[in-house]
Amino acid sequence: MGRYGDEELAQAEHLLDAIERSGLKRKQVAHRLGVAYTTLDGWIRGEHRIPVMDLGRLTEILGPWFLNDIIEPRGFRVIRLRECTEESDPFESIKEAALRLGFASGRVAHDVAEATDPQGPGGALVTVEEKDHLRSDIREARAFLDAMEERLEQTENTN
Numbered sequence: 123m124g125r126y127g128d129e130e131l132a133q134a135e136h137l138l139d140a141i142e143r144s145g146l147k148r149k150q151v152a153h154r155l156g157v158a159y160t161t162l163d164g165w166i167r168g169e170h171r172i173p174v175m176d177l178g179r180l181t182e183i184l185g186p187w188f189l190n191d192i193i194e195p196r197g198f199r200v201i202r203l204r205e206c207t208e209e210s211d212p213f214e215s216i217k218e219a220a221l222r223l224g225f226a227s228g229r230v231a232h233d234v235a236e237a238t239d240p241q242g243p244g245g246a247l248v249t250v251e252e253k254d255h256l257r258s259d260i261r262e263a264r265a266f267l268d269a270m271e272e273r274l275e276q277t278e279n280t281n
Contacts (some may be wrong), residue, residue, distance in 0.1 A: 177247035223266035
């Protein structure tokens with residue numbers, strides 16, 4: 123395997139095992155995840171760490187046990203929010219939107235770090251494509267903020 127330590131190798135082996143258990147081909151996983159096959163292959167070989175923002179999607183694709191098996195030894199576990207509906211407690215939907223905002227903000231931070239990486243496609247300069255991607259992530263985060271505010275106003279109208 124790659125150049126990292128025991129933790130990265132264990133994560134790589136876990137990913138390979140998870141893909142085999144899912145019955146999916148590696149190319150199918152890469153396609154569903156929206157990454158290049160070579161990226162997934164690098165994770166499997168332990169050459170690259172799996173970005174934390176991709177762990178959630180991998181869990182959706184490979185099954186809920188995937189992420190729990192990684193984080194439970196560290197004293198954490200995955201919790202799943204119940205799906206919010208029109209009849210849900212408004213504060214449950216605010217909590218859901220807040221968590222989604224956190225993920226969206228994490229994507230923005232990750233994309234900014236990648237876009238300004240001197241080893242990236244545009245060097246330290248941000249490319250047009252990277253700016254478009256950042257704008258999309260920021261719009262998504264803004265939508266979650268708007269949803270939280272709207273849901274909060276709904277609670278004010280009911281009290």
